[in-house]
Amino acid sequence: MRVVLAVSLVLGVACTNNPYPEKDDGKKVLYAQYHEPPKTLDPAVAYSTNDHVVTGKVYDTLLEYHYLKRPYELIPALAEAVPEPQERADGSTAYRFVLREDLWFQEDPCFSLSGGETRRILAQDFAFELMRIADPAVNSPVIDPFSNVRGFRDFASRLKERRAADPAFGRLPVHEQYREAGGISGVEVLGEREFEVVLETSYPQILYWFAMPFTTPVPWEAIAYYDGQGGRPAFADHPVASGPFMLTRYDKQARFVLERNPNWYGLRRPEWKAPGAVFPEVTGLAPEEAEKFAAYVGKPLPFLERVEYRREKEPIPAFTKFLQGYYDSAGVVRESFNKVIQENDLSEEMRAMGMDLERSVVPAVFYIGFNMDDPVVGRAGGERSRKLRQAMSLAVDVEEYKRLFMNGRGLPAQSPIPPGIFGHDEEYQNPYRRVDLQRAQKLLAEAGYPGGVDERTKRPLRLTFDVPDTSPESRLRFSFWVRQWRRLGIDVELAATTYNKFQEKVRDGAYQIFQWGWVADYPDPENFLFLLTTEMARSVSGGPNTANFQDKDFDRLFAEMKVLPSGPERQRLVEQMRSILERERPWIELFHPEDYALTHAWLRNVVPAGLSIPTTKYFDVDPELRARLRSEWNEPVLWPIFLLFGLAAAVIAPGIVTFYKERQ
Amino acid sequence: MLAYVVRRLSYGALVVLGVLFFLFVLFFAVSTPDDIARRAIGDKAMPEVIEQWKINHGYDKPKWPGPGQWSDNLLVEHYRRMLTFDFGRSDADGTPILDRIAKGAGPSLALTLPMFAIGLVIGLTLSLFVAFFRETYIDKAGVFLAVLGMSVSVLLYIIAGQFLLGKVLKWFPVSGFDPAPGVLWRFLALPVAVGVIASLGSDVRFYRTVFVEEIHKDYVRTARAKGCGEGRIMSRHVLGNAMIPVLTNVVMVIPFLFTGALLTEAFFGIPGLGSLTVDAINANDFSTLRSMVYISALLFVVAQILTDISYTLVDPRVRLE
Numbered sequence: 001m002r003v004v005l006a007v008s009l010v011l012g013v014a015c016t017n018n019p020y021p022e023k024d025d026g027k028k029v030l031y032a033q034y035h036e037p038p039k040t041l042d043p044a045v046a047y048s049t050n051d052h053v054v055t056g057k058v059y060d061t062l063l064e065y066h067y068l069k070r071p072y073e074l075i076p077a078l079a080e081a082v083p084e085p086q087e088r089a090d091g092s093t094a095y096r097f098v099l100r101e102d103l104w105f106q107e108d109p110c111f112s113l114s115g116g117e118t119r120r121i122l123a124q125d126f127a128f129e130l131m132r133i134a135d136p137a138v139n140s141p142v143i144d145p146f147s148n149v150r151g152f153r154d155f156a157s158r159l160k161e162r163r164a165a166d167p168a169f170g171r172l173p174v175h176e177q178y179r180e181a182g183g184i185s186g187v188e189v190l191g192e193r194e195f196e197v198v199l200e201t202s203y204p205q206i207l208y209w210f211a212m213p214f215t216t217p218v219p220w221e222a223i224a225y226y227d228g229q230g231g232r233p234a235f236a237d238h239p240v241a242s243g244p245f246m247l248t249r250y251d252k253q254a255r256f257v258l259e260r261n262p263n264w265y266g267l268r269r270p271e272w273k274a275p276g277a278v279f280p281e282v283t284g285l286a287p288e289e290a291e292k293f294a295a296y297v298g299k300p301l302p303f304l305e306r307v308e309y310r311r312e313k314e315p316i317p318a319f320t321k322f323l324q325g326y327y328d329s330a331g332v333v334r335e336s337f338n339k340v341i342q343e344n345d346l347s348e349e350m351r352a353m354g355m356d357l358e359r360s361v362v363p364a365v366f367y368i369g370f371n372m373d374d375p376v377v378g379r380a381g382g383e384r385s386r387k388l389r390q391a392m393s394l395a396v397d398v399e400e401y402k403r404l405f406m407n408g409r410g411l412p413a414q415s416p417i418p419p420g421i422f423g424h425d426e427e428y429q430n431p432y433r434r435v436d437l438q439r440a441q442k443l444l445a446e447a448g449y450p451g452g453v454d455e456r457t458k459r460p461l462r463l464t465f466d467v468p469d470t471s472p473e474s475r476l477r478f479s480f481w482v483r484q485w486r487r488l489g490i491d492v493e494l495a496a497t498t499y500n501k502f503q504e505k506v507r508d509g510a511y512q513i514f515q516w517g518w519v520a521d522y523p524d525p526e527n528f529l530f531l532l533t534t535e536m537a538r539s540v541s542g543g544p545n546t547a548n549f550q551d552k553d554f555d556r557l558f559a560e561m562k563v564l565p566s567g568p569e570r571q572r573l574v575e576q577m578r579s580i581l582e583r584e585r586p587w588i589e590l591f592h593p594e595d596y597a598l599t600h601a602w603l604r605n606v607v608p609a610g611l612s613i614p615t616t617k618y619f620d621v622d623p624e625l626r627a628r629l630r631s632e633w634n635e636p637v638l639w640p641i642f643l644l645f646g647l648a649a650a651v652i653a654p655g656i657v658t659f660y661k662e663r664q
Numbered sequence: 665m666l667a668y669v670v671r672r673l674s675y676g677a678l679v680v681l682g683v684l685f686f687l688f689v690l691f692f693a694v695s696t697p698d699d700i701a702r703r704a705i706g707d708k709a710m711p712e713v714i715e716q717w718k719i720n721h722g723y724d725k726p727k728w729p730g731p732g733q734w735s736d737n738l739l740v741e742h743y744r745r746m747l748t749f750d751f752g753r754s755d756a757d758g759t760p761i762l763d764r765i766a767k768g769a770g771p772s773l774a775l776t777l778p779m780f781a782i783g784l785v786i787g788l789t790l791s792l793f794v795a796f797f798r799e800t801y802i803d804k805a806g807v808f809l810a811v812l813g814m815s816v817s818v819l820l821y822i823i824a825g826q827f828l829l830g831k832v833l834k835w836f837p838v839s840g841f842d843p844a845p846g847v848l849w850r851f852l853a854l855p856v857a858v859g860v861i862a863s864l865g866s867d868v869r870f871y872r873t874v875f876v877e878e879i880h881k882d883y884v885r886t887a888r889a890k891g892c893g894e895g896r897i898m899s900r901h902v903l904g905n906a907m908i909p910v911l912t913n914v915v916m917v918i919p920f921l922f923t924g925a926l927l928t929e930a931f932f933g934i935p936g937l938g939s940l941t942v943d944a945i946n947a948n949d950f951s952t953l954r955s956m957v958y959i960s961a962l963l964f965v966v967a968q969i970l971t972d973i974s975y976t977l978v979d980p981r982v983r984l985e
Binding site: 312314 | 702705711712713720756764767771797800802823832834835836838850851930932933934939943
């Protein structure tokens with residue numbers, strides 16, 4: 001009996017599924033998970049959502065988005081105000097940024113290069129980062145939007161030429177190279193706290209780029225010090241920043257930890273009550289929403305002491321740990337969807353655990369595209385091809401696709417512009433984005449393909465759907481569209497290849513139909529409609545207009561719309577562009593994806609952002625409630641150990657006895 | 665013996681060089697440097713960014729040797745890098761591959777060494793046990809369970825282990841890893857248990873066959889006739905004489921201890937080399953994949969040579985000529 005008690009005691013103490021140290025139970029720590037590690041934390045390069053998990057929290061920006069207002073609204077962050085465009089006589093536009101006073105970087109050993117542990121943030125640090133974006137050696141993916149800055153391309157060329165001509169120049173510290181190369185003429189530093197960005201032509205969307213970590217201040221010391229040599233990490237793995245959190249542990253394959261940055265302006269100067277440093281007040285919320293936030297309004301941010309990220313490669317263990325209370329929030333995995341969501345809402349079981357479900361439509365669009373350079377489905381076919389595309393559009397049943405492959409999540413798309421973005425019209429119903437097989441067949445006949453047979457050749461119409469994935473699951477998904485068109489008699493063949501091969505086909509223009517998607521960089525219709533401009537056509541400039549749609553009217557309207565402030569005039573232009581797309585059908589708009597996020601009762605203030613923007617500084621947790629519920633949900637079950645021993649003895653003992661009896 | 669070892673090492677070197685050539689053809693025939701660059705930095709990247717990326721990663725050279733480029737080409741660079749263990753940087757995120765391998769080796773060994781040692785001890789013990797009780801229901805049940813065990817996919821063991829021991833009984837964390845000495849065991853207990861149980865079926869079945877064959881040999885009968893106890897016969901004589909097949913089985917596993925357990929590491933979130941390989945596959949990180957395949961081939965060749973040498977240690981009759 002004593003042995004059993006001793007074993008029970010040892011197991012009782014040792015057996016626990018809690019992956020965290022108990023000393024953290026009472027702390028305001030957010031526990032989160034990630035699937036893929038960030039590729040880089042260099043703000044000039046980091047572009048993916050995985051990267052932004054860290055860069056969005058540690059790098060502060062001149063501007064940011066209001067946490068609660070929709071449509072999205074820019075508010076000042078490191079800048080004192082959102083700058084107004086200043087039109088100049090030479091056709092250029094200037095934006096003057098004035099920094100808040102008393103802004104500091106986080107403490108870091110790199111500042112030993114300038115004789116300290118940290119230093120003040122200067123206007124020069126923003127100019128330095130813009131030069132890094134231009135620098136060809138940095139490989140920034142956002143060269144294009146900044147190319148409109150005066151002298152941006154020239155600076156890159158000068159740098160490249162100097163490096164090629166003089167190897168000694170290339171060995172200088174980067175900030176010295178930039179200084180010698182003369183900087184970007186359109187980025188004028190006017191003082192320690194003031195600088196101006198001059199654009200060759202009007203591009204109001206540039207302000208959104210100043211709300212992204214690409215344009216964060218970067219100290220030259222960090223680039224010079226973190227060179228990946230002598231045991232020092234590379235800058236891409238060691239951010240030196242000024243945001244509300246700082247990265248204190250970065251084992252990117254397994255875990256990273258962010259802690260409050262005491263040098264962040266919101267913590268150093270709470271008396272400023274800066275818009276991005278306190279919880280915002282907003283009118284017009286539903287009463288239950290307003291009540292949720294009431295206790296937080298005006299309180300200084302961030303509420304959390306620490307954010308712990310653990311890597312989870314597989315969705316099922318990750319979701320299990322969420323259900324055990326070891327992660328504070330989670331997406332809904334496909335395997336558990338029916339357990340979690342019932343009748344389009346949280347299941348009773350999840351409600352009983354106190355969970356909350358946050359739904360948000362992602363500002364993205366997925367579509368089937370036609371290669372408009374193709375002689376059969378493209379512009380060369382004229383009216384005949386147009387009617388073919390219209391007919392094919394009328395046969396595609398997105399609701400059924402969502403039901404079969406997406407657990408019903410997502411919003412059927414009527415145009416390229418998703419909800420939450422200016423230009424989206426809730427009332428708008430695209431006449432070619434509903435299922436109408438009769439009309440589709442009529443259009444097909446008018447196109448010269450009655451029943452899917454070419455009138456001229458008397459042969460069935462055969463098209464090719466190029467797919468960049470050879471997995472069985474993808475075949476199943478894409479076959480769905482093929483079956484839709486088969487109902488009209490159109491024979492579409494799936495050409496599934498590897499991604500590389502598909503890219504090659506796209507580069508060579510050897511494709512007819514494809515499926516693609518686009519996620520917004522910023523909340524503006526320009527960021528979606530530019531995907532269909534001639535300038536961006538893949539066959540013209542290698543741009544993202546894979547449909548190679550080229551329409552002079554569309555281009556003209558786009559150029560006008562791009563520079564207008566959001567208002568009735570801009571809405572009118574968007575509608576005109578939309579009607580061109582409606583008629584021409586270079587795309588069959590499919591859906592805007594929908595995110596489902598589950599949060600535990602102890603996690604507060606979670607508002608789905610849609611865009612990849614930092615929100616964690618607004619979150620709060622109730623650690624007492626979390627510790628209590630975790631303990632209730634995770635009491636170890638020990639009796640099976642004794643049962644197992646008993647069973648083993650019961651099975652083996654008679655065998656041994658029999659064996660020895662027989663032997664004797 | 666020295667001549668034999670030198671000869672085997674020479675063959676091994678040729679095999680490794682062949683593997684390297686095969687690797688080069690495989691990776692560079694499937695993807696052009698442009699494809700690799702686009703995969704790494706995305707479709708939105710401008711052409712000059714792609715060019716710069718290729719320069720940074722050494723992909724801007726011609727593939728094959730040619731006039732004026734006999735030494736400055738991708739093939740020669742590939743051999744140079746691999747043979748000097750200068751694996752360069754990851755195609756996916758630019759981190760030094762050797763650092764990642766060094767960092768991943770610890771977690772992999774922390775998982776695979778106990779899995780291997782515990783599995784070996786339990787496997788041999790159970791095999792001796794069922795061999796000892798041969799032709800009784802214990803033996804039959806043992807063989808049945810072993811065949812059943814080896815017929816089940818390792819994935820099922822992992823999922824069932826996580827479900828039963830992590831979710832239902834709540835004994836261990838479902839997944840995760842913390843290298844701190846006091847808590848490391850907590851994260852390793854479940855994956856090690858799952859790994860041991862998953863390998864037990866095939867081990868017990870194999871070792872039992874070897875032991876039963878030995879039990880029927882004359883020296884066992886002689887030992888028994890001389891009054892030697894059954895326990896001593898099994899543990900000293902049978903086990904000792906069955907060491908050659910056991911060693912073959914054991915030594916060939918050693919390379920995989922270093923390269924990690926792909927699925928186990930992925931499902932339990934252990935940042936080892938198996939996990940690194942899975943990541944490299946998913947991210948089309950060809951430079952990391954090439955390095956991992958090369959290391960596996962190298963370890964495999966070394967393990968084969970060690971197996972041959974180890975025979976002389978356990979069986980004095982074996983002579984390596």
